[in-house]
Amino acid sequence: MANIPVKKSAHPFDKTRFEALLNRRFFYAPAFEIYGGVAGLYDYGPPGSSLQANIIAEWRKHFIVEDHMLEIDSTIMTPAPVFETSGHVARFADWMVKDTKTGDVLRADHLVKGVLEARLAGDREVRGLVAQLQKEDEKKKKKKVAKTTAVQLPDDAVDEYEAILAQLDNYSGPELGDLCRKHDIRNPDTDNQVSEPQQFNLMFTSSIGPTGQHPGYLRPETAQGHFLNFSRLLEFNNGRVPFASAQIGRSFRNEISPRAGLLRVREFTMAEIEHYVDPEDKRHERFDEVRDVVLDLLDRDVQTSGSTKTRKISVGEAVTSGVIANQTLGYFVARIYQFLVKIGIDPSRLRFRQHMSNEMAHYATDCWDAEIQNSYGWTECVGCADRAAYDLTVHSNKTGHPLVVRQALKEPIVTERLVAEFNKKVLGKTFGKDAGVIQNVFAELDESRLLEIQIELANGGSTIVTTPDGRDLTLTREAITIERKTFKQSIREFTPNVIEPSFGLGRILYVLLEHNFWAREQDIERGVLSLPPLVAPTKVLIVPLSAKEEFDPLIQEVSSKLRKAGIFSRVDDSNTSIGKRYARNDELGTPFGVTLDFASVQNRTMTLRERDTTGQLIGDIDQVISVLIDLVNGTTDWADACKLLPAYDGIQAVD
Numbered sequence: 001m002a003n004i005p006v007k008k009s010a011h012p013f014d015k016t017r018f019e020a021l022l023n024r025r026f027f028y029a030p031a032f033e034i035y036g037g038v039a040g041l042y043d044y045g046p047p048g049s050s051l052q053a054n055i056i057a058e059w060r061k062h063f064i065v066e067d068h069m070l071e072i073d074s075t076i077m078t079p080a081p082v083f084e085t086s087g088h089v090a091r092f093a094d095w096m097v098k099d100t101k102t103g104d105v106l107r108a109d110h111l112v113k114g115v116l117e118a119r120l121a122g123d124r125e126v127r128g129l130v131a132q133l134q135k136e137d138e139k140k141k142k143k144k145v146a147k148t149t150a151v152q153l154p155d156d157a158v159d160e161y162e163a164i165l166a167q168l169d170n171y172s173g174p175e176l177g178d179l180c181r182k183h184d185i186r187n188p189d190t191d192n193q194v195s196e197p198q199q200f201n202l203m204f205t206s207s208i209g210p211t212g213q214h215p216g217y218l219r220p221e222t223a224q225g226h227f228l229n230f231s232r233l234l235e236f237n238n239g240r241v242p243f244a245s246a247q248i249g250r251s252f253r254n255e256i257s258p259r260a261g262l263l264r265v266r267e268f269t270m271a272e273i274e275h276y277v278d279p280e281d282k283r284h285e286r287f288d289e290v291r292d293v294v295l296d297l298l299d300r301d302v303q304t305s306g307s308t309k310t311r312k313i314s315v316g317e318a319v320t321s322g323v324i325a326n327q328t329l330g331y332f333v334a335r336i337y338q339f340l341v342k343i344g345i346d347p348s349r350l351r352f353r354q355h356m357s358n359e360m361a362h363y364a365t366d367c368w369d370a371e372i373q374n375s376y377g378w379t380e381c382v383g384c385a386d387r388a389a390y391d392l393t394v395h396s397n398k399t400g401h402p403l404v405v406r407q408a409l410k411e412p413i414v415t416e417r418l419v420a421e422f423n424k425k426v427l428g429k430t431f432g433k434d435a436g437v438i439q440n441v442f443a444e445l446d447e448s449r450l451l452e453i454q455i456e457l458a459n460g461g462s463t464i465v466t467t468p469d470g471r472d473l474t475l476t477r478e479a480i481t482i483e484r485k486t487f488k489q490s491i492r493e494f495t496p497n498v499i500e501p502s503f504g505l506g507r508i509l510y511v512l513l514e515h516n517f518w519a520r521e522q523d524i525e526r527g528v529l530s531l532p533p534l535v536a537p538t539k540v541l542i543v544p545l546s547a548k549e550e551f552d553p554l555i556q557e558v559s560s561k562l563r564k565a566g567i568f569s570r571v572d573d574s575n576t577s578i579g580k581r582y583a584r585n586d587e588l589g590t591p592f593g594v595t596l597d598f599a600s601v602q603n604r605t606m607t608l609r610e611r612d613t614t615g616q617l618i619g620d621i622d623q624v625i626s627v628l629i630d631l632v633n634g635t636t637d638w639a640d641a642c643k644l645l646p647a648y649d650g651i652q653a654v655d
């Protein structure tokens with residue numbers, strides 16, 4: 001029956017056909033292709049651009065609108081001192097190795113991963129073959145096994161490789177070098193040995209202005225633009241935290257050897273949130289709304305034990321048990337999950353992996369990556385880190401500009417403490433230039449030392465202080481007195497902590513396409529992209545069955561009504577069969593099609609087709625449009641639509 005939803009994938013994922021589809025329909029393609037292209041640079045074509053725009057539109061709604069975030073658009077070109085202060089100049093680097101004969105450059109951790117995974121895959125192949133040949137005699141078995149080029153590994157090597165892969169991100173450069181030597185890891189393209197790992201900074205350098213005096217960098221993330229504008233943003237938010245800033249924009253990283261299509265590129269669009277929170281109160285006021293969201297978590301301890309087994313746990317439980325460090329971090333992890341699933345990521349192939357201690361930036365307190373499984377393995381698509389107060393503190397220290405929150409206290413804090421009071425006249429006359437030195441020494445003294453000095457002055461009339469350069473100076477009661485004073489503090493000043501969800505849109509777009517690609521049993525050559533209406537580049541295809549002029553007013557009417565409802569449609573009045581027109585649009589992920597035939601002209605009826613089931617319904621044009629609007633907006637689904645409109649099993653009369 002046409003209207004019953006079909007199981008999506010009748011075939012295993014076919015990467016060759018998938019890539020051919022993306023290329024043929026120009027979702028994206030290598031940039032500068034006619035000049036030979038440059039690795040890691042891609043241009044998006046019409047469907048890719050629309051898909052990205054729709055993902056961004058939903059991202060804005062889901063994060064910015066929903067949580068009243070402050071959106072900014074800061075510059076890409078950044079003067080060098082900013083990245084010197086942030087630590088990027090010293091540390092934004094990956095480890096690379098060189099092929100000792102050809103000089104080819106490879107990223108060290110990717111090399112180890114690729115080689116060990118290939119060896120494990122080979123091992124599985126041989127073991128599988130041996131199991132299959134169980135019943136055959138030994139001679140035949142040996143012969144068949146000898147035919148494969150794959151190698152079976154000793155059991156302990158399998159365990160060791162798996163343990164290495166489970167914590168690959170935890171290794172330092174020298175440790176990766178040790179692994180290459182110990183396991184004879186070579187360049188797989190040439191079988192040559194590789195050099196010791198060296199650090200390579202991923203930022204593209206530039207210079208600002210004609211003289212070259214102002215070195216700059218293309219930003220590798222959008223975050224610094226948020227931090228440098230913090231005091232303005234805080235003022236915009238009436239001086240209160242928590243609040244978040246958000247930014248969508250381009251970032252640039254000179255990746256060592258980008259080989260995984262859109263997953264590792266040198267120029268990409270990021271969407272980043274910096275949520276500023278009181279370090280003493282990281283609760284989130286909307287946490288209860290996400291408390292019951294269940295996630296697949298892969299925590300630090302599990303990885304360190306050499307396993308990659310996730311566990312299902314609610315965000316509420318994860319935060320209460322301390323697996324996720326605080327409510328705000330938990331809130332964002334859950335919101336990231338909801339966003340990814342809403343746009344069409346398969347939740348069974350989505351996990352959150354906690355950073356291991358060496359992997360995490362030294363200042364971060366906790367960090368979780370949303371990793372999505374695809375044909376390249378598990379790929380980080382969103383990072384979510386608690387960056388503590390690091391960024392605001394370093395920029396504030398460097399520039400002298402306070403990047404702090406000043407909060408009026410409800411109850412002023414009253415404290416008493418001993419303070420040194422100087423008679424400046426006597427001090428100046430007696431000690432000259434050392435007067436300032438003495439005052440600085442006293443400013444550093446703690447309460448117990450001040451008490452000792454108070455007693456000394458009361459008993460003997462004098463005390464001795466030692467200057468930083470080791471001289472002992474005698475001060476009398478005429479120059480100094482120590483008194484207990486009361487202080488009232490009505491303002492609390494603090495540097496907020498920052499929770500940062502950071503999205504790479506190209507990676508999300510690519511895995512989304514993979515997760516939604518399949519082929520129909522009867523037409524394996526052509527693919528279908530089951531993109532949710534929310535993000536599909538075109539929502540409705542209008543298919544007139546005849547090129548006759550009498551169809552024109554109806555086409556105009558339907559497209560104008562859809563346009564007015566904010567629904568993006570396209571007319572396909574090409575000369576091919578209706579089946580081909582639908583198939584072409586299945587490849588583009590267009591979820592619905594409406595067909596105008598002669599009955600439409602006579603009786604104002606229109607058929608409605610759903611992409612995944614190929615089911616068709618029929619109804620009055622306005623009724624179909626009304627159902628369509630609900631379908632596209634997600635307020636109804638196809639099963640409900642089937643209750644509202646009768647099924648159409650007829651064959652349309654083609655002119």
Ligand SMILES: Nc1ncnc2c1ncn2[C@@H]1O[C@H](COP(=O)(O)OP(=O)(O)OP(=O)(O)O)[C@@H](O)[C@H]1O
Binds near residue numbers: 253255264270381382
């Ligand atoms: N070279 C790249 N190409 C495409 N997207 C990227 C690239 N580097 C980072 N991203 C995206 O930006 C997000 C945030 O960047 P982040 O600095 O956390 O990545 P990363 O840890 O450096 O990634 P990786 O370890 O894969 O290099 C990532 O989750 C990813 O989606």
